Structure formats: C-alpha cells, structure tokens
Amino acid sequence: xxxxxxxxxxxxxxxxxxxxxxxxxxxxxxxxxxxxxxxxxxxxxxxxxxxxxxxxxxxxxxxxxxxxxxxxxxxxxxxxxxxxxxxxxxxxxxxxxxxxxxxxxxxxxxxxxxxxxxxxxxxxxxxxxxxxxxxxxxxxxxxxxxxxxxxxxxxxxxxxxxxxxxxxxxxxxxxxxxxxxxxxxxxxxxxxxxxxxxx
Amino acid sequence: xxxxxxxxxxxxxxxxxxxxxxxxxxxxxxxxxxxxxxxxxxxxxxxxxxxxxxxxxxxxxxxxxxxxxxxxxxxxxxxxxxxxxxxxxxxxxxxxxxxxxxxxxxxxxxxxxxxxxxxxxxxxxxxxxxxxxxxxxxxxxxxxxxxxxxxxxxxxxxxxxxxxxxxxxxxxxxxxxxxxxxxxxxxxxxxxxxxxxxxxxxxxxxxxxxxxxxx
Numbered sequence: 001x002x003x004x005x006x007x008x009x010x011x012x013x014x015x016x017x018x019x020x021x022x023x024x025x026x027x028x029x030x031x032x033x034x035x036x037x038x039x040x041x042x043x044x045x046x047x048x049x050x051x052x053x054x055x056x057x058x059x060x061x062x063x064x065x066x067x068x069x070x071x072x073x074x075x076x077x078x079x080x081x082x083x084x085x086x087x088x089x090x091x092x093x094x095x096x097x098x099x100x101x102x103x104x105x106x107x108x109x110x111x112x113x114x115x116x117x118x119x120x121x122x123x124x125x126x127x128x129x130x131x132x133x134x135x136x137x138x139x140x141x142x143x144x145x146x147x148x149x150x151x152x153x154x155x156x157x158x159x160x161x162x163x164x165x166x167x168x169x170x171x172x173x174x175x176x177x178x179x180x181x182x183x184x185x186x187x188x189x190x191x192x193x194x195x196x197x198x199x
Numbered sequence: 200x201x202x203x204x205x206x207x208x209x210x211x212x213x214x215x216x217x218x219x220x221x222x223x224x225x226x227x228x229x230x231x232x233x234x235x236x237x238x239x240x241x242x243x244x245x246x247x248x249x250x251x252x253x254x255x256x257x258x259x260x261x262x263x264x265x266x267x268x269x270x271x272x273x274x275x276x277x278x279x280x281x282x283x284x285x286x287x288x289x290x291x292x293x294x295x296x297x298x299x300x301x302x303x304x305x306x307x308x309x310x311x312x313x314x315x316x317x318x319x320x321x322x323x324x325x326x327x328x329x330x331x332x333x334x335x336x337x338x339x340x341x342x343x344x345x346x347x348x349x350x351x352x353x354x355x356x357x358x359x360x361x362x363x364x365x366x367x368x369x370x371x372x373x374x375x376x377x378x379x380x381x382x383x384x385x386x387x388x389x390x391x392x393x394x395x396x397x398x399x400x401x402x403x404x405x406x407x408x409x410x411x412x413x414x
Contacts, residue, residue, distance in 0.1 A: 009333075009397065029401065073362075081358070082362075091379060091382065132216075150355075152356045153359035189217065
C-alpha cells in the first residue's frame with residue numbers, strides 16, 4: 001500500500017489502481033492526483049527526441065522575414081532577443097531569452113538526460129537533481145505563447161509590408177503539440193520511482 | 200475516477216517529487232530534506248501569504264504605467280506612432296482581426312487585473328480563515344496558474360516587431376517604457392501565483408474536522 005498526496009490541498013490517499021491511460025482526481029479539491037501511463041518513459045523519450053530536433057530547427061532558422069521596398073530583414077529567436085539588447089532593454093531581453101530559449105532548452109535537454117538512462121537502464125550522475133530542475137523550468141517555458149505572439153506580429157505587419165513565414169515557424173507549429181503531449185504523458189511518479197530504484 | 204482522502208496526520212509532501220513523508224509535528228515549520236529527490240520540503244510554503252501579497256501589490260503598482268505609457272513607437276516614412284497595450288488591441292479589431300484582438304485583449308488587459316484581484320481575494324479569504332466554497336476557490340487558483348503565462352503575448356509581439364522592423368527611416372520600431380512595466384506585471388503575477396500555497400485554503404477545514412490518520 002502506497003500513500004500519495006494531493007499537490008493542491010495536501011489530502012493524503014492510498015494510491016488507487018488506475019488503468020493505463022486513466023487519471024485519478026482528488027475527491028476533496030478536485031485537483032489532478034496523477035495520470036497513469038505505464039509506457040510513459042518510452043513514449044516521452046520518443047516525443048522529447050522529436051522535440052529536441054524541432055527545437056534545434058526552430059532556433060537555427062528564421063521564423064519570419066519582412067520585405068519592404070526591396071529590403072529584407074529576418075529574425076531568429078536569438079536575434080530577436082539581441083534586438084532588445086541593442087535598444088538597451090536588458091530586463092525584457094533577459095525575460096524573453098529565459099522563457100523562449102533557455103527554459104525550453106533546459107526542459108528538453110534535462111528530460112533527455114533523465115529519460116535516456118532510465119529507459120536504457122544505465123546510471124548517470126545527478127538524475128534526481130536533473131529531474132528536479134525539469135519541474136522547476138516548466139512554468140517558465142512559454143513557447144506556445146510565443147507562437148501566438150508571432151501570429152499577432154504578423155498581422156500587424158501585414159499591411160505595412162510582405163511577411164514571409166520561415167522554416168522555424170513550421171518547426172514551432174510542430175514542436176508545441178509535441179511538447180504538450182510529452183508533458184501530458186509524463187507520469188512523473190513512475191520516473192521518480194525508477195530514479196530511486198524502487199520499480 | 201475520484202478517490203476520497205484520508206485527511207490529517209502530521210505529514211509533509213515534497214513539492215518536487217510529491218513523496219509523502221512523516222513530519223515531526225502537525226504545525227512544524229522546520230524544513231525537511233526529501234529522501235527521494237533531495238529537495239527541501241516545507242509543510243507549507245514559507246511566508247506564503249506575505250510573499251503573495253507583496254508581489255501582488257508590486258504588480259498592481261506596475262499595472263498603471265504598463266497601461267498608461269506606450270509600449271512601442273513605430274516610425275514609417277517619417278510618420279511616428281506610439282502604441283499602448285489598448286491601442287494595439289483596437290488596431291487588431293479595426294483591421295478586422297477580431298479573434299486575435301480578443302485573444303490579446305483577454306491576455307494583456309483582462310488576465311493581469313483579474314489575476315491580481317482573484318489572487319488577492321484568495322489571500323484575504325485565507326487570512327480571514329474563510330470556510331466559504333473551498334472547492335471553488337481551489338478551482339480559481341488552478342485557473343489563475345493556467346492562464347497567467349498568456350499575458351506574455353504582448354511582450355513577444357514587441358520583441359518580434361523590434362527584431363524585424365529596423366530599416367532606418369523607412370520603417371523602424373522602438374521599445375518604450377510601458378513595455379518594461381508590462382513585462383514586470385506579468386512576471387510579478389506569475390511569482391505571486393507561485394508563492395501562494397493552495398493548501399492553506401483547506402487547513403482551516405482540517406482543523407475543525409480533527410480527523411487524524413497516521414501514515
């Protein structure tokens with residue numbers, strides 16, 4: 001018999017049996033207790049590998065190009081934050097860098113670092129620490145919001161000049177549902193048990 | 200499926216890996232170390248209400264200049280125009296993009312203030328040891344956590360415009376003061392939500408139920 005707790009109201013329950021793909025909710029506050037995915041490590045590892053490739057593409061190529069009277073400018077994620085730095089807006093630049101580049105990169109990289117060894121059954125140092133950081137970076141990773149930002153910026157520029165979507169924009173479009181699926185399929189409790197050598 | 204809780208017992212829950220462990224005493228505030236993941240475990244987030252209130256007050260102060268001051272200046276062929284958050288929304292509606300306009304209106308104007316007011320309400324309700332509709336208050340907090348991030352849209356829009364439109368006198372976009380305050384509002388409200396401990400909503404009910412189940 002295993003005791004688990006509700007993250008939101010601190011109620012303590014005996015871990016119920018939940019069929020694969022199901023979820024358990026707290027009876028007191030209605031919060032999600034956990035989702036059970038017995039193949040969570042395999043599925044998430046596959047999704048995170050895909051996400052890593054798409055993230056690289058999204059960072060290396062421009063996501064929008066802007067053409068006006070024969071002049072073209074284009075922007076990647078990094079050049080966007082650099083443009084803010086050039087205008088002296090260091091705080092805003094740091095915020096954009098943190099939420100669109102650093103946090104997703106850490107989330108993807110650390111998940112690879114954790115899920116790879118757990119799946120293939122070898123040990124790397126600091127697995128627990130790495131997985132702790134995954135949970136800590138998640139609220140600051142805001143790529144899906146950035147995608148809406150691209151759409152709004154595109155609309156605002158559309159009547160001023162010609163807007164050309166770049167490869168990175170398509171990579172973004174794929175990356176966001178894949179990252180969402182990965183965090184949805186991640187049964188963190190099972191990963192913690194594997195890291196602790198319990199299961 | 201829903202499962203009933205075994206309320207009570209001096210226990211603490213790891214904020215990171217969610218391992219439930221015994222706490223030395225019911226009201227203990229001494230931090231523990233999680234035996235599974237090594238994180239520091241507090242039974243409740245330390246100084247939760249004071250921190251949340253402080254972030255909320257700071258966010259409220261920044262909310263005013265964030266909306267009053269322009270967030271960017273666009274220059275096109277010598278014609279300069281300064282945009283506030285609200286005028287950006289108006290522009291989207293006027294160009295017939297009402298779905299995007301509505302998203303930005305909700306994300307940039309409604310969400311920050313709704314978040315400050317409702318989180319402030321939660322803090323007051325916990326301070327007053329309210330027993331009023333705890334499930335609905337818990338649901339409110341869940342929504343606050345979920346929607347807060349979407350306020351970043353306008354910060355990203357300005358970033359992208361600045362990165363793309365720098366053609367000198369032909370067309371240029373500059374970030375203005377208001378954007379810094381707006382970004383501050385978003386970050387402060389996210390920090391406020393992270394500092395709030397939703398378990399406090401339930402503590403007052405648990406005291407009166409007085410049930411105690413040992414782990």
